[in-house]
Amino acid sequence: MSTRTAFEKARSEDRAALVGYLPAGYPDVPGAIDALRTMVDAGCDVIEIGLPYSDPVMDGPTIQAAAQQALERGVRTADVLRTVEAVAATGTPTLVMTYWNPVEHYGVARFARDLASAGGAGLITPDLTPDSATDWIAAADEHDLDKVFLVAPSSTDARITMTTAACRGFVYATAVMGVTGTRTTTSDLAGPLVARAKAVTDLPIGVGLGVSDGDQAAEVASYADGVIVGSAFVRALLDHPDDRAAGLRALTILTEDLAGGVRRA
Amino acid sequence: MTTRPERTTTYDADALGWFGGPERGFGGRFMPEALVAALDELTVAWQEAMADPAFVAEFDAILREYGGLPSPLYYAERLSKKVGARILLKREDLNHTGAHKIRNVLGQALLTKRMGKTRVIAETGAGQHGVASATAAAYFGLDCTVYMGSVDTRRQALNVARMNLLGAKVVAVDSGSATLKDAINEALRDWVASVDHTAYLFGTAAGPHPFPSMVRDFCRGIGDEARAQCLEQFGALPDAIAACVGGGSNAIGLFTAFLDDEDVAIYGFEAGGEGFETGRHAATIHAGDRGVLHGARTFVLQDEDGQTIESHSISAGLDYPGVGPQHSYLADIKRATYLPVTDDEAMDAMALLARTEGIIPAIESAHAVAGALRLAAERPGQTILVNLSGRGDKDMGTAIDYFRLGEAEAGSDRQSRLGRPDVETGDPA
Known part of the structure; x- marks a missing residue:
């Protein structure tokens, strides 16, 4: 299933899609695969796999902690692609979220080819904007990969138009001005940003703003096409460092709560 | 300083911050979309300010009256x-x-005031840029937070105390390797939210456009002054110029005025650490691996x-795994030559300059002196x-450990590594 199809399926059910994120390699490569498959089984519609990077300027402390441990345990770019292959085999669209240097260093064309052959759906690029992405856009187009760029509350209308025009799959709205991380209140910047994006594109809009439970998911789902959850999933794993079964149970409970939330809007 | 040479050189970036074009060039802007509007705003404000004679005159006046500039060009006769x-x-x-560094922070803080912002943040490694930022913030009445790796705060x-005394808040950063690059990451995280x-x-x-070009503009007085002083005092341009390169602000500040003087050879000296071959170094350009770090395509240790x-x-100010993109470009097109200088060479040069000229340089700057000693051997009689x-006061702890200073005088069995006052150091070969 393509990312676009997953969003359309959710829309046909009159609900938002649930997009779940974990970094590859935490607690280790097989452990992350188990965790991501658990999230698929419990109701995630789209999966984002983070490529751990040494200098993650957009990540808050939770995702940093897991990604750093993954790097210390030796996770490699090839392991990320292996994780994509294992998760994409479930049929759920699986994207990689990555800072740019690991892709540039791997070789943009080579990465696109290997991601496509692993069954990956595309890339989410938090520090690559379309105006700097000529190589990636060409490679993605060659392999029919999703190009998910970000829009932010500070984006001008002209940049939202430019960015959404370059996207494929969906548009990622970072709806708070700040790093990743769970928040107790949702953002009043999110709704207006989604509205500005929807004014210029027919693509689905996924919103990431630190959602951590079903009620927050329901609120976001009332105006967005997708609810993106990262830090809360990572937290569920970090809270059970010595008991993987308990971590997976926590992921299942959280996923089911969030999946209920996106259906309540 | 009132005579300001041409603002542009043939080695400048294009409008999007690319040195040498976007295809195989260096620089650009690899940044979260959330910061693009602020970077665009800063780009416009910087360009308008540099074209505004009132801003330029105010900057010059502050540098002169508060910064103590222009700095002298000194003929080091004994060393020569x-x-x-x-x-x-x-x-x-x-x-x-x-x-x-005072040039850069006064320029950026003056621009901050012009833009109507009330708070500044900065990253720092050893604390020098942090102290300079805290100083500029105090001067302009701005709120100031400095991010510093927790390894470095210890x-x-x-320098943490100096920043506190100047009224700045210092935040110790524990993420990643808890050093300069992680302090930059944390400052960027603050900036996204503020x-x-x-x-x-x-x-x-370094960093995303416009920082490489803007910081160069604020530091280029080094070379503008030096070029004019050299012509006035010695009647000719130098044969070669040299600077140390970490991120590269002092080096690009010196180089810019000479870039279009094709007969002037330009040298940047990177930190060779324990020796390039050991892998424990900061010779980013010499290592020659392209990548993207902190918002720019440049050479990166990766x-x-x-x-x-x-x-x-050994020098905290050069201990950075990236480098300003214009330096990567100048190296790539061979307008400038970048070579590593080891910790030992730099420390020898520090001692040599102290004992021949009565000047204790910062260890960063001692890398440039060490490089110049090599050039002297290759270029006898040339200028x-x-x-x-920078000066070496901040480095005395390192110097005490390295040279075992004071121990011989204290009657210890161990001799200072320098020992006799006229010890041979810094063999120019």
Whole structure:
């Protein structure tokens, strides 16, 4: 299933899609695969796999902690692609979220080819904007990969138009001005940003703003096409460092709560 | 300083910050969309300010009256006799706060005021840029937060105290390797959340557009002054110029005025650490691996997966795994030559300059002096202009450990590594 199809399926059910994120390699490569498959089984519609990077300027402390441990345990770019292959085999669209240097260093064309052959759906690029992405856009187009760029509350209308025009799959709205991380209140910047994006594109809009439970998911789902959850999933794993079964149970409970939330809007 | 040479050179970036074009060039802007509007705003404000004679005049006046500039160009006669070439030192070590960095922070803080922002943030490694930022914030009445790796806050407690005394808040950063690059990451995280009222005073000529070009503009007085002083005092341009390169702000500040003087050879000296071959160094350009770090395409110390590798140098100010993109470009097109200088060479040069000229340089600047000693051997009788970018007061702890200073005098069995007052150091070969 393509990312676009997953969003359309959710829309046909009159609900938002649930997009779940974990970094590859935490607690280790097989452990992350188990965790991501658990999230698929419990109701995630789209999966984002983070490529751990040494200098993650957009990540808050939770995702940093897991990604750093993954790097210390030796996770490699090839392991990320292996994780994509294992998760994409479930049929759920699986994207990689990555800072740019690991892709540039791997070789943009080579990465696109290997991601496509692993069954990956595309890339989410938090520090690559379309105006700097000529190589990636060409490679993605060659392999029919999703190009998910970000829009932010500070984006001008002209940049939202430019960015959404370059996207494929969906548009990622970072709806708070700040790093990743769970928040107790949702953002009043999110709704207006989604509205500005929807004014210029027919693509689905996924919103990431630190959602951590079903009620927050329901609120976001009332105006967005997708609810993106990262830090809360990572937290569920970090809270059970010595008991993987308990971590997976926590992921299942959280996923089911969030999946209920996106259906309540 | 009133005579301002051409603002542009043939080696400038294009409108999007690319040195050498976007295809195979360096620089650009690899940044979260959330910061693009602020970077665009900063780009416009910087360009308008540099074209505004009132801003330029105010900047010059502050540098003159508060910063202690222009710094002298000093003919180091004893050192010159010793090494067989004419060594000229641009005395940025005499500036307020002890280094060239005061130029950059006063420029950026003045621009911050012009933009109506009330708070500045900065990253710092050893604390020099942090102290300079705290100084500029105090001068302009701006709120100031400095991010510093927790490894560095412990190593540089004196500079933390200086920043506190100046009224700045210092945040110890524990993430990643808890050093300079992680302090930059944390400052960027702050900036994403505070960008409407906060300016990021970036400490070097690296990062996303417009920082490499803007920091260069604020530091280029080094070379503008030195070029005019050299012509006035010695009647000719130097044969070669030299500066140390970490991120590269003092180096690009010196180089810019000479870029279009094709007969002037340009040398940047990177931190060779324990020796390039050991892998424990910060010789980013010499290593020659392209990548993207902190918002720019440039040379980066990285592993085979593009993960940043920690750099190593006895000099905290050069201990950075990236480098300003204009330096990468100048190296790539061979307009400038970048070579590593080891910790030992730099420390020898520090001692040599102290004992021949009575000047204790910063260890960063001692890398440039060490490089100039090599150039003197290759260029006997020629004129070599060296940027003495900072003074060595901050480095006395390192010098005490390295040279075992004081122990011989205290009656210890161990001898100082320098021992006799006239010890042979810094063999120019």
